[in-house]
Amino acid sequence: MNKIPVSETVSYLISRIGKAHRNRANELLSSLNLHAGQELLLQQIYQQQGITLNELTCGMCVSAVTVTRTVERLEKNGFLKKERCSFDQRAVRVYLTEKGVSAVETVEQKMWEVLERETVDNLSTEERMLLKRLLMQVLSNLS
Amino acid sequence: MNKIPVSETVSYLISRIGKAHRNRANELLSSLNLHAGQELLLQQIYQQQGITLNELTCGMCVSAVTVTRTVERLEKNGFLKKERCSFDQRAVRVYLTEKGVSAVETVEQKMWEVLERETVDNLSTEERMLLKRLLMQVLSNLS
DNA sequence: CCCACTTGTTTAGCTGGCTAATTATTTTTA
DNA sequence: TAAAAATAATTAGCCAGCTAAACAAGTGGG
Numbered sequence: 542m543n544k545i546p547v548s549e550t551v552s553y554l555i556s557r558i559g560k561a562h563r564n565r566a567n568e569l570l571s572s573l574n575l576h577a578g579q580e581l582l583l584q585q586i587y588q589q590q591g592i593t594l595n596e597l598t599c600g601m602c603v604s605a606v607t608v609t610r611t612v613e614r615l616e617k618n619g620f621l622k623k624e625r626c627s628f629d630q631r632a633v634r635v636y637l638t639e640k641g642v643s644a645v646e647t648v649e650q651k652m653w654e655v656l657e658r659e660t661v662d663n664l665s666t667e668e669r670m671l672l673k674r675l676l677m678q679v680l681s682n683l684s
Numbered sequence: 685m686n687k688i689p690v691s692e693t694v695s696y697l698i699s700r701i702g703k704a705h706r707n708r709a710n711e712l713l714s715s716l717n718l719h720a721g722q723e724l725l726l727q728q729i730y731q732q733q734g735i736t737l738n739e740l741t742c743g744m745c746v747s748a749v750t751v752t753r754t755v756e757r758l759e760k761n762g763f764l765k766k767e768r769c770s771f772d773q774r775a776v777r778v779y780l781t782e783k784g785v786s787a788v789e790t791v792e793q794k795m796w797e798v799l800e801r802e803t804v805d806n807l808s809t810e811e812r813m814l815l816k817r818l819l820m821q822v823l824s825n826l827s
Numbered sequence: 828c829c830c831a832c833t834t835g836t837t838t839a840g841c842t843g844g845c846t847a848a849t850t851a852t853t854t855t856t857a
Numbered sequence: 858t859a860a861a862a863a864t865a866a867t868t869a870g871c872c873a874g875c876t877a878a879a880c881a882a883g884t885g886g887g
Contacts, residue, residue, distance in 0.1 A: 547727070547792070551812065552705070552800045554819040556724075559702025560745060560844095561826040562695070567845085576845095578873055581699075584690075595835055602703060607874050609837060614872080631835045631882045649690070657695045662825045664818065669694065672818045675811060676697040682805045683704040703874095710842095710875085719875095721843050738865055750844050752867060757842080774852045774865040 555679075565659065569652040573644055574618065578603075580648045582611055586621060586637050587645040593632045620644060694822075708802065712795040716787055717761065721746075723791045725754055729764060729780050730788040736775045763787060 547553050566577045575583075585600050586592055594612060598605045612635055615621050620641035626632035637645070661669050690696050709720045718726075728743050729735055737755060741748045755778055758764050763784035769775035780788070804812050 547796050549816075550796065550800045551816055551819065552796060552803050554816065554823060555701060555705050555803065556709070556720075557745070558698060558819060558823050558826060559705060561823065562698050562702060564845095565826055566699070576872055577699075593835080598835095602700070603873090604875060605836070606838090606876080611873075613837095626835095629835080629883070633836070653690050653693065653695060657693045659825055660695050660698065660822055663821055668818060671814065672822075673692075673694055673697065675807065675815045675818070676694065676701060678806055679803055679815075680697060680701050680704065682802055683701060683708055707875095719842055736865080741865095746843090747845060748866070749846080749868090754843075769865095772853070772865080776866070 551679075562656070562660065566652060566656060569655055570648070573647060573651065575644065575648070578607075579611060579615060579620075580645075580652065582608070582615065583620060583637065583641055583645050583648070586635050587642065590636050591634045593626065593634055595632065597635070615641070698822075705799070705803065709795060709799060712798055713791070716790060716794065718787065718791070721750075722754060722758060722763075723788075723795065725751070725758065726763060726780065726784055726788050726791070729778050730785065733779050734767075734777045736769065736777055738775065740778070758784070 563577050566580075570577060570580060581601055582597060585597055589596075592600075594605065594608050597612075598608045601608070612621065612623065612633075616623055616635075619638055621635050621637050624634050624636065626634050661672070664672065706720050709723075713720060713723060724744055725740060728740055732739075735743075737748065737751050740755075741751045744751070755764065755766065755776075759766055759778075762781055764778050764780050767777050767779065769777050804815070807815065
C-alpha cells in the first residue's frame with residue numbers, strides 16, 4: 542500500500558482550485574469595485590434588507606469581526622447603510638442602497654455566470670451533475 | 685431552460701469548500717505554530733534547499749510580495765534562513781533549519797493525512813478517483 | 828432592585844494575499 | 858563601453874479572515 546504524494550490528493554487539488562477560483566472571482570469583481578467575500582455579504586442583504594450583523598455572521602460562515610469591518614468598508618463606498626435596531630439597541634441592521642442593489646444584480650451576470658462557465662468547461666452534462674454530487678458530499682464532510 | 689440558483693452551482697460549492705478546507709487546515713496547523721500557506725512554502729524549500737524567492741513565487745502561484753513577507757516571518761520564527769546568492773546578488777536563497785525540516789515532516793501526518801481522510805470520507809474508491817479526475821479538469825480550466 | 832450572565836458589536840493586533848512603485852543588480856544593446 | 862531594459866527583492870498600503878479582549882445593552886435570578 543504505497544502512499545500517494547500530497548500533490549496527488551484531493552485536498553491538494555482543492556487548495557489549488559480554491560485559490561485559483563478566488564483569484565478569478567477577484568478579477569471579475571474588480572470592475573465593480575468589489576472584492577471576493579463582499580459579494581456574498583451584499584447578496585445576503587439583498588435577500589433580507591434590514592438583516593443584522595449577527596445574522597450575516599451566521600449565514601456567511603465568517604467571524605463577526607470580519608462582518609463588522611467589511612460592512613464598514615461597503616458603507617464607506619456607498620453600497621449599504623447601517624442603522625441601529627430600535628427594538629434592540631445592541632443590534633445593527635443594514636440596508637442596500639440603490640448602488641448596492643444594482644451591484645448585486647450585476648454580480649450575477651458579471652461574476653457567477655462567467656465563473657461557472659469557465660469552471661465546468663470541458664465537462665459533459667453528466668460529469669457536471671456527478672461533480673456537484675461529489676462536492677456536496679465533500680462540503681458536508683468538512684462542515 | 686431555467687437558470688439554476690447560484691447556491692446550486694459548482695462555483696458556489698467550490699468557494700464554500702475552499703473556505704471550509706482552509707479553516708480545517710488552519711486548525712490542524714495551529715499546533716505547529718503555522719498558518720495555511722506557510723506549509724506549502726516550507727514544503728517547496730524542503731524539496732529544494734537553497735531555492736530562490738523567485739522560484740518559490742513561480743512554484744506556489746502566489747505573488748512575489750507574499751513570498752517575501754511569509755519568508756520573513758518564517759525566518760523570525762526559526763523555520764528557515766535567508767542567504768544572498770553569491771552568483772547573482774539580486775537573488776535570495778532560503779534553507780530550512782532543523783526546526784523547519786521537522787515541521788515539514790510533521791505537517792505530512794498532522795495535516796495532509798488527516799485532511800485528506802476527512803475530505804474524502806463517505807466516498808468509495810471509484811468516487812475518489814472520479815472526483816480527482818474531475819477536479820484536475822477544473823484546475824486546468826481555471827489556470 | 829441590583830448584580831451576574833448572555834448577546835451584539837467593536838477595537839487591537841495578527842496572518843495570507845494582492846497591486847503599484849522603488850531599489851539594486853544583472854543582462855542587452857546601441 | 859555606456860545607456861537601456863529586464864530581473865529579483867522589497868516597501869507602502871489595501872482587503873479578507875482570524876482570536877482575544879473590551880464595551881454596551883438586554884435578560885434573569887436572588
